[in-house]
Amino acid sequence: MSRPVPLIVGGGPAGAAAAIHLLRSGVQPIVIERRAEPGDALCGGFISWKTLEQLEALGLSGRVLGGHEVTTLHLFSGRSVYAVALPGRAMALSRRRLDSLLLARAREMGAFVRHDTAAYVDGLVRLGNGELLASDSLFIATGKHDLHGLPRPREAAGSDPLLGLRLRLPPSPERAALLANHIEIHLFPGGYLGAVLQEDGSANFCMAVRKSRLAAAGGQPAALFAELAQDSHFLAERLAGMPASPCVDAVGHIPYGWRARSSAPGIFRLGDQAGVIASLAGEGIGIALASAESAVQFWRRGGGAAAPDFQRAFARKLRRPLAAAGLIAALGRHPVAATLPLALLSATPGAAGIIARMTRI
Template sequence: MRRTNTLILGGGPAGAAAAITLARHGAAPLLIERARETGDALCGGFLSWRSIDRLETLGVSRDALGGHAIERVRIFAGTKRGEVPLPGRAVGVSRRKLDTLLLARAVAQGACVERGVAARRAERGRAILADSAVIACETLFLATGKHDCRGLARPHGHGDPMLGLRIRLPASPALTKMLGAAIELHLFRGGYAGLLLQEDGSGNLCMAVGKARLAEAGGDPRRLLAELGDESRALSERLALGDIAGSIDAIGAVPYGWRVRTSEAGLFRLGDQAAVIPSLAGEGMGIALASGVMAARYHLAGGRGAAKAFQAALAQRTRIPMMSAGALGALAATRRGRLAAPRLLAAFPTLGAAIAQLTRIAL
C-alpha cells in the first residue's frame, strides 16, 4: 500500500487548482487523473472575467490562456432575441487548452501528477485504483467532477434528469460573423443551448436538456437537434454550420443545484463534487477553481481537521450564485419565462450585467 499526505482525485480545474496551491506552499500533493491524455471535456467553455483573474493568480496568464474574447450575451427564445454587454471581458476556451495549462502548472509547482489510472473507489483515508492498488492518505481532495466515484457518490436527485450534449461547429467566416464576441443562449422547451467561439475559431454548442425531451425525440440526439431547428430559425441557421451527422458528445444525469454543506475530517469535496451550478450561468469552472484554491488554503492552515469548516464556507460562498442560477433556470423552464427573457434584457440592459455578476463566485 502506498501512502501520501494529500491525495487529489481528478485533474480538472478543481483538482488542478488545489494541486497548484498546495504544491506552491510545499505540500507536494499526489494527483490521480484517469485520462492518460488531456481530452476536451464536455463543457460550454465560457470563462468569466473573475475566473480569468483567478487563473492569473494560479500562474496561468491571459496570454497563455488566449481564447476568443466574449463581451456580450445574446439570448434567443422562439422568434425573440435580446442582447446586452457583459460586465467584464470573458473568453471562450476549450477544456483541452485550459486543463493542459493547469496540469502543466501543477507539475511545474512540484505536484506529482499520475495519469491514466482511475480511482475505482474512494473513502475517507484511502482510494482504491482500477488496478487494485491502494493509496492511503491523511487527506483526500475529491475532484472527480461530473463523474462520481464509488464510495463517495453524490445522491441522485428526483425529477427529470438533465443531460449534457455537445456538437462542434467547424471554424468558418460565416460562423465568426454570426457569433462575433457574443455568447449565445438558445432557450427551448426542456433545456437550453450555449454557443460561443473558442481559441481556434470553432464553435462549441453545448446543451443541457431534460431526459424527457430527448425521449420525445426517440432518445436520438440528432432527431432532437432537427426538432429544435424546426422550432427556432436562429438555432437552425447555426446547426446548419455544423456536422450534425458527426459525433455528438453526451453526459448523463447532471445533478444541477446539488450542493454539499458539510464534511468530515480528512475529506474535502471540490468543484462539481461540492456544488453543481446550472450551466446556463457559465460558472461551473469558476466554482471549481475557487473551491480548489480555497480547499488548499484551509488545509494548509488547519490540516485535515479543517475540512468541515471549508465545506461550510464554500457552501456559503456558492449560495448566492447557485440561487441566482437556479432562479434563471426555473424562469427558462417555463414558456412565459423563456419568451420574456429576451424582452426583459432588451428593456433593462443593466439587468443582464447584474445577473451575470450575481451568478459569479466571489474571488
Template sequence: MRLAAPLILGAGPAGCAAAIELARAGASPVLIDRSESVGDPLCGGFMSWRTLAQLETLGVDPLTLGGHTVDHLKLFTGDRVAQTPLPHTALGLSRHALDTALRKAALEAGAKLEIDTIRAVVPGLATGQSQEWQAETIFLASGKHDVREQARPRTAGDPALGLRIRLPASSQRRSLIGSAIELHLFRGGYAGIVLQEGGSANICLALRKSALAAAGGDPRRLLEKVAERNGHFADRLGSDWHSAKIETIGAVPYGWIAEDTPHGFFRLGDQAAVIPSLAGEGMSIALASGTMAARYWLQGGAEAAPAYQRAFAARAFPPVQLAKAARSLAETRFGHLAAPALARLAPGFLPRLAEHCRIDAPNPV
C-alpha cells in the same frame, strides 16, 4: 501506496487549483487522473472575466491560450433576439486548452501526477484500477462524474442532461456568432454557443430527460427538432453538423451542495456544488473551491475538512439558488417571453445576475 502528502483525485480545474495552491506552500500534493493525455470535457467552454482573473492568480496567462474574445451576450427565444454587453471581456476556450495549462502549472509548482482510474473512494483510501492509494487527506475533484461510495443524490423526476457538439470553423458561424456568447432558450432546455480557439463553435445543451425521450432517445433527432423550431439555432448548426460527434452526460444534479464531510475528505468543484450552466460561472466556482480547500488544509490540516465544506456550502448556497431560479424561469413560456424584453429594457440585468452567481475564495491567513 501510503502517502503523507495530500491526494487529489482529478486533474481538472478544481483539482489543479488545489494542487497549485498546495504546491506553492511546499505541500507536494499528488494528482491522480485517469489519462496522461488531457481530454476535452463537455462542460465549461466559456471563461468569464472572473475566471480569467483567477487563472492569472494561479500563474496561468489566459491571453496565451488562444481563446476567442467574447464581449456581449445574445439571447434568443424563438424569433425574438436581444443582446447586452458584458461588463468585461471574457473568452471562449476549450476545456482541453484550459486543463492543459492548469495541469502544466500544477506540475511546475511542484505537484506530482500519477495515472490511475479510481473505482471507489472513502476517507483515507482511494481504490484504483492499478493500486490502492492511502492518504490522510483526499481532495475529491472528479467533476460531474461520480466515484463509487461518494455518489451525489439524484432525486429529480425529470433529471437534467448535458449534450455537446463541436463544429469546425466556418465563415457563416463566425459571421453569425462573432464575439458573442449566445443563449438559445427552447422547450425543455437551452443551448449555449460560443466560438473558441481557431474559430471552432462549441454548442452545449442543458435539457430535461423528457426532451430527449420525446426525440426517441436519439441526440441527433433532438438537435433536428430544436433546429426545426428555432431558426437562429438552425443557422448556427449549418449543414455540416450531421457528421460531428455528439457527447452526452446524464443526470446532472443541478443545485446540489455538499453541506458536510468527514475529516480528511474535501469535496471540490461539481463534487461540492453544481451550479446550473446558465450562469456561466461553473469554471470560476471550480477554481474557487480548489483554492479555498487548499487554504483550509494549509491552515488546519486534515481536520479542517468539515469547516471548509460548511464554509463553502454557505458561500455556494446564494449563487446556486439564484442560478436554479433563473434556469427554472428560462424553461417556462413566461421566461421565453420575458427574457428578451428584460435584456432590452434593462441591459445590465443579466451581467449583474452573473456577478451574483460567484464564489470568492477567502484570502489566505
C-alpha cells in the same frame, strides 16, 4: 512527524488548482487523473471575466489561454433576440486547452501526476492497478463523475433529470461571422443551448435539457439538434452543415443546484463535487477554482480535520449563486414565461451586471 502527502483525485480545473495552491504552501501533492491526455470535458467553455482573474492568479493570463474573446451575450427566445453587454471581457476556450494548461502549470510547479482511475475503498484510495494509497487529506475533484466508494447522493438529480449534450462543428466563415465575439443562449421548452466560437474557430454547441425533452425526440441527441434547428431559423443558420449522424457527447443526471453541506474529516469535495451550478450561469469553472483555493486555505490551518468546516463554509458561499442561477435557468426552460423578464433585462442598463454578480461565487 511529517504529514502524509495530500491526494487529489481528478486533474480538471478543481484538482489542478488545488495542486497549485498546495504547492504554493510548500506541499507536493499527488494528483490522480484517469486520462493520460487531457480530455475535453463536456462544457460550454465560457470563461467569465471573474474566472479569467482567478486563472491569472494561478499564473495563466488571458494571452496564454488564447481563447475567443466574448463581450456580449445574445439571448434567443422564439423569434426574438436580446443582446446584453457583459460586465467584463470574457473568453471561450476548449476544455482540452484549459485543462492541459492548468495541469501543465501544476506539473511544472512540482505536482506528481499519476494517470490512473481511483476508487475509495475502506478509507484508502485504490488505483486501477490495485495499488493502495493512504492519506489524511483527500481532495475529491472528479467533477461530474462520482468517485467510486464516495458518491454524491443520487436523488440530487430529481425525477426528470437534466442532461448535458454537446456538438462541435468545424470552423466555417459563415459561423465565424454569425458567432463573432459573443456567446449565444437559445431558449427552448425543456432546455437551453449555448453556442460559442472556440480558440481554433470551431463552434461549441452545448445544451442542458430535460430527459423527457430528449425522449420526445426519440432519445436521439442528434435528432434533438435537428429538431431544434427545424424550430428556429437562427439555429438552422448556425448548425448549417451539421452531418447527418454527428458525434454528440452526453452526460447524464446533472444535479444542478446540489451542494455538499457536510463532509467527513479528511475528505474535501471540490468543484462539481462541492456544488453544481446551472450551466447557463457559466460559473462552474469559477466555482471549481474557488473551491480549490478555499479548501487549501482550510487545510493549511487545520490539515485534514478542517474538511467538515471547509465544506460547511463553502456550501454557505454557494447558496446565493446556485439559487440565483437555478431560478434563471428554470425561467429559461420556459421561453414564454421568460419573454417579459428578457425584454426588461435588455432594456435596463446595468441589469445584466447585477444578475451576473448574483450568479458568481
